[in-house]
Amino acid sequence: MPAFRLLPKLAGLFLQGLVGAACCFGPLAAAQQKSAPASAPTAAAPAAGTDATAVRGLNLGNKPWKGDFDAMVERHVIRVLVPYSRTLYFSDKGHENGITAGLVRDFERYLNKTYASRLGKRPLTVIIIPTTRDRLLPDLAAGLGDIAAGNLTETESRLKLVDFTAPRDRKPVRELVVTGPKAPALSSLADLSGKTVHVRRTSSYYESLTALNNSLRQTGKAPVKLVLLPDALEDEDAMEMVNAGLLPIIVVDDWKAAMWAQILPNIKVREDLVVRAEGYIGWAFRKNSPQLRAAIDDFYANYLKRTVSRSTGSSS
Numbered sequence: 001m002p003a004f005r006l007l008p009k010l011a012g013l014f015l016q017g018l019v020g021a022a023c024c025f026g027p028l029a030a031a032q033q034k035s036a037p038a039s040a041p042t043a044a045a046p047a048a049g050t051d052a053t054a055v056r057g058l059n060l061g062n063k064p065w066k067g068d069f070d071a072m073v074e075r076h077v078i079r080v081l082v083p084y085s086r087t088l089y090f091s092d093k094g095h096e097n098g099i100t101a102g103l104v105r106d107f108e109r110y111l112n113k114t115y116a117s118r119l120g121k122r123p124l125t126v127i128i129i130p131t132t133r134d135r136l137l138p139d140l141a142a143g144l145g146d147i148a149a150g151n152l153t154e155t156e157s158r159l160k161l162v163d164f165t166a167p168r169d170r171k172p173v174r175e176l177v178v179t180g181p182k183a184p185a186l187s188s189l190a191d192l193s194g195k196t197v198h199v200r201r202t203s204s205y206y207e208s209l210t211a212l213n214n215s216l217r218q219t220g221k222a223p224v225k226l227v228l229l230p231d232a233l234e235d236e237d238a239m240e241m242v243n244a245g246l247l248p249i250i251v252v253d254d255w256k257a258a259m260w261a262q263i264l265p266n267i268k269v270r271e272d273l274v275v276r277a278e279g280y281i282g283w284a285f286r287k288n289s290p291q292l293r294a295a296i297d298d299f300y301a302n303y304l305k306r307t308v309s310r311s312t313g314s315s316s
Contacts, residue, residue, distance in 0.1 A: 062129065064143035069291035072146060073115055076124050080104050081145035084130040085234040087256060088150055096128065100149050103304075104128055110303050111295070134202045134231035137161050140284060146292065148284040151253065153204035153276075163289065165296045166282030167305075173281055174254045175208050177273035180242035181266050183249050189273055194222040197249045198238065200229050205251040208276040236260050243267045251275050 062079065072078050082089045088100040096105070108126040112119065129145055136148040141161050153173065154164040179186065184195060193216050199206050206226070213223035229238060235256050241247045243264040257269040285292050 062144055066143040066286060068289045069295045072292070073118055073124060076119065076122055078108075078111075078124065078126045078147065079145045080126055080128050081131050081136050081140055081148045081150075082128055083133050083136065083150040083234060085150070086236050087234070087259070089128065089130060100151070101128065104149060106303065107296075107299055110299050114298070132231045133200060136202075137284060140286060143286070146285065147296075151256070151281055152284055153253075153279040153281050155204050155207050157207060158204075158284070161287075162284045163287050163293065164280075164282050164284050165293055165300070166280035167300055168280060169305075170280075172278040174274050175205055175251050175276035175279060176254050176257055177270040177275065178239060178242060178250050178252050178257050179268045179270060180245055180248055182245045183268075186249075186270065186273060189275070190216070190219075190221065192216075192224045192249070192273075194225065195249060196225045196227055197251065198227045198229050198241075198247045199251060200231050200233065202231055204279065205275065209251065212275060239264055239267055253279070253281075 065075075067075075082100050082104070084090060085098065085100075087098060089096065089098040090101075091097070104126055108124070111126075112123045115124070131139060133150070136145075136150060136152070137158060138161070139145055140148045148162070152158070152164070153175075154166040158164070177186065177189075177192070184191075186192065186195075189212060192212065197209060199209060209224055209226055213226075216223050235250075235252045238247060238250045239252060239257070239260050242250055243266040245266070252269075254269075254271075257267075261267055261269050283296055285296070
């Protein structure tokens with residue numbers, strides 16, 4: 001089933017709490033996508049006597065640049081690095097779709113409204129730059145993007161390279177074992193000892209499985225055999241491979257596993273096999289960027305969190 005058909009079908013599921021913490025920077029956008037176009041602001045008309053092409057043109061060349069939020073407002077540009085994903089970000093006939101795409105466009109509209117007096121007649125443009133997951137955080141740190149968004153879990157190792165805003169007032173996300181028709185019987189995490197699990201090296205799942213292996217070794221058990229997947233593969237790609245019997249066992253965030261399990265009948269989401277119990281998902285940004293952190297936190301507190309409360313009928 002095409003992803004652009006899947007997302008509207010499951011929007012209600014997101015808002016019923018499957019996502020927990022991820023609704024801070026993910027599935028809420030699915031509920032917002034249909035109410036607002038995913039288009040960038042229209043540039044202001046050029047002044048008389050000027051070269052219209054030079055004034056209205058948007059330079060898409062991406063060179064390393066580092067600065068905090070005030071400098072981004074001055075440049076009228078924020079670059080957001082995202083993974084190309086049928087759940088989070090994809091293009092359909094030239095139109096951006098996906099959870100992260102919708103949320104980023106909400107962020108863009110919020111900033112243009114909030115900082116209208118500083119921006120003048122020229123709006124701030126948020127440029128979404130798709131990349132593979134292995135490049136998200138290194139490119140962010142190198143100045144090739146200003147924010148990395150893509151269902152990223154804050155971890156200790158990632159915090160050594162970048163900073164995160166991952167609100168703790170939402171339900172944490174769990175990383176669950178997902179098995180296919182050819183998977184061996186599993187009754188506990190200890191049963192993963194000596195079994196093969198496929199995982200991306202740059203994922204938080206890899207860190208969780210590495211921690212599990214350390215625990216298994218301490219009890220004298222064989223570690224899990226970790227087979228690396230290409231970083232271009234997304235969770236939904238891996239789940240399709242599990243569904244087809246090509247992979248036996250993987251690990252996936254609970255909300256995403258529950259979502260795709262509805263159309264992948266051969267996968268089994270093991271709610272009882274939790275590899276990470278408290279994952280907090282958010283947006284990453286370069287270190288020493290207090291202004292950008294404040295802008296993202298403001299967006300969460302004064303737009304996103306209130307929208308969640310209105311959509312679910314809960315108090316914020």
